[in-house]
Amino acid sequence: MPQISQILATYASQFFWLLIVFALIYFVIGLGILPKVDAxxxxxxxxxxxxxxxxxxxxxxxxxxxxxxQAELTQTRNAAQAEAQKAKAKAQKDAExxxxxxxxxxxxxxxxxxxxxAKARAAALAGxxxxxxxxxQDIVAKVSGIKVTAAQATQAVKAALSxx
Amino acid sequence: MHxxxxxxIVPLNLAGYDISFTNSSLFMILVLATIWVFMxxxxxxxLVPGRWQAAVEGVTGFVNDMVSTSVGPEGKKxxxxxxxxxxxxxxxxxxxxxxxxxxxxxxxxxxxxxxxxTAVLAVLSFGTVLVVGFWKHKLHFFSLFVPHGTPWWLMWxxxxxxxxxxxxxxxxxxxxxxxxxxxxxxxxxxLAGFVINGLNADAAWVAPVxxxxxxxxxxxxxxxxxxxxxxxxxxxxxxxxLYINDAVNLH
Numbered sequence: 001m002p003q004i005s006q007i008l009a010t011y012a013s014q015f016f017w018l019l020i021v022f023a024l025i026y027f028v029i030g031l032g033i034l035p036k037v038d039a040x041x042x043x044x045x046x047x048x049x050x051x052x053x054x055x056x057x058x059x060x061x062x063x064x065x066x067x068x069x070q071a072e073l074t075q076t077r078n079a080a081q082a083e084a085q086k087a088k089a090k091a092q093k094d095a096e097x098x099x100x101x102x103x104x105x106x107x108x109x110x111x112x113x114x115x116x117x118a119k120a121r122a123a124a125l126a127g128x129x130x131x132x133x134x135x136x137q138d139i140v141a142k143v144s145g146i147k148v149t150a151a152q153a154t155q156a157v158k159a160a161l162s163x164x
Numbered sequence: 165m166h167x168x169x170x171x172x173i174v175p176l177n178l179a180g181y182d183i184s185f186t187n188s189s190l191f192m193i194l195v196l197a198t199i200w201v202f203m204x205x206x207x208x209x210x211l212v213p214g215r216w217q218a219a220v221e222g223v224t225g226f227v228n229d230m231v232s233t234s235v236g237p238e239g240k241k242x243x244x245x246x247x248x249x250x251x252x253x254x255x256x257x258x259x260x261x262x263x264x265x266x267x268x269x270x271x272x273x274x275x276x277x278x279x280x281x282t283a284v285l286a287v288l289s290f291g292t293v294l295v296v297g298f299w300k301h302k303l304h305f306f307s308l309f310v311p312h313g314t315p316w317w318l319m320w321x322x323x324x325x326x327x328x329x330x331x332x333x334x335x336x337x338x339x340x341x342x343x344x345x346x347x348x349x350x351x352x353x354x355l356a357g358f359v360i361n362g363l364n365a366d367a368a369w370v371a372p373v374x375x376x377x378x379x380x381x382x383x384x385x386x387x388x389x390x391x392x393x394x395x396x397x398x399x400x401x402x403x404x405x406l407y408i409n410d411a412v413n414l415h
Binding site: 001002003004006007009010011012013014015016017018019021022024025026028029030031033034035036037038039040041043044047 | 165168169170172176178181182183184185186188189192193195196199200203204206207209210211213217220221224225228243244245247248251252275277278279280281284285288342346
């Protein structure tokens with residue numbers, strides 16, 4: 001086994017070159033390059049963490065804004081509803097008042113008309129009696145030759161009408 | 165055993181010691197270059213990483229997580245050491261599995277299959293534990309050998325067991341990696357020998373009966389060996405961070 005049979009002949013060379021090579025690896029790569037690679041990794045981790053924090057902050061802000069907007073919207077809607085309610089109530093009141101006035105006017109007109117009709121009917125009835133009395137007087141005079149006074153004819157017409 | 169042989173490429177001598185540039189040194193340099201190129205891909209430092217950068221960050225994140233779960237927040241200081249150990253062992257293990265043999269005369273060399281290399285890595289790991297432990301806790305570090313709730317009548321035994329298990333750590337670290345790599349490569353070599361020798365056999369029936377099953381098994385063993393490469397690097401790094409945890413937080 002050369003590792004053991006050659007050991008006395010080669011140990012100095014092995015130690016010498018190994019120490020040179022390992023010192024280079026340790027000082028140049030281990031102490032020189034490795035921390036820079038680690039720093040790059042750390043910088044990336046820090047960047048990711050800060051980006052995540054910024055995104056989280058933006059999200060919270062957006063949620064706050066949305067909440068405020070919702071609140072404003074609700075308030076505006078309530079105000080509009082109240083306004084609409086008020087307008088509706090006012091319109092109803094106006095309509096009722098106008099309706100009442102119109103009703104009163106119509107009632108007054110109806111009364112007038114009814115009074116006029118009653119008067120006209122009374123007048124007509126009165127006229128009818130006179131005409132009937134005159135006609136009765138004439139008929140009696142022509143038929144029987146008896147002179148009937150106007151009073152008598154009127155009385156007879158009245159009696160007949162009231163019976164009829 | 166040829167694959168474990170260390171052959172000088174450029175003979176060098178320093179103060180009487182033979183520090184020749186060998187094939188082992190060449191593969192260490194290759195490992196270093198591979199890790200370097202890989203890590204440079206992670207230096208783009210873009211906010212949205214590309215594939216390469218994501219791969220580099222995946223590996224560094226893996227080691228970071230391992231150290232922080234083992235040691236806690238104080239473990240940040242030790243990430244470079246654990247990362248260097250992990251990457252060196254991982255890439256060296258994989259480098260030994262690369263098919264350099266297709267180049268005539270070339271063959272892959274597994275740096276971590278040498279006791280001299282794994283011993284140095286284990287001593288680095290163990291030395292860090294000792295230095296950190298005595299630095300942070302001074303002589304109080306010896307309380308590591310007296311676990312909480314030890315009954316007084318076991319005081320003559322438990323500290324010695326703890327001390328022994330503590331002192332054996334560098335050996336277990338070094339031997340585990342060395343043995344796993346050596347055994348895996350020897351096994352692959354043996355199976356590959358079955359395939360080649362079966363094909364070269366005089367009798368025609370030997371090739372389908374021996375070579376084919378050995379080749380199928382070879383594929384499976386190669387997969388397993390790749391897994392072992394990663395697991396051994398992970399185990400070494402994990403144990404190092406656990407030992408550092410002992411030194412930092414005591415028990």
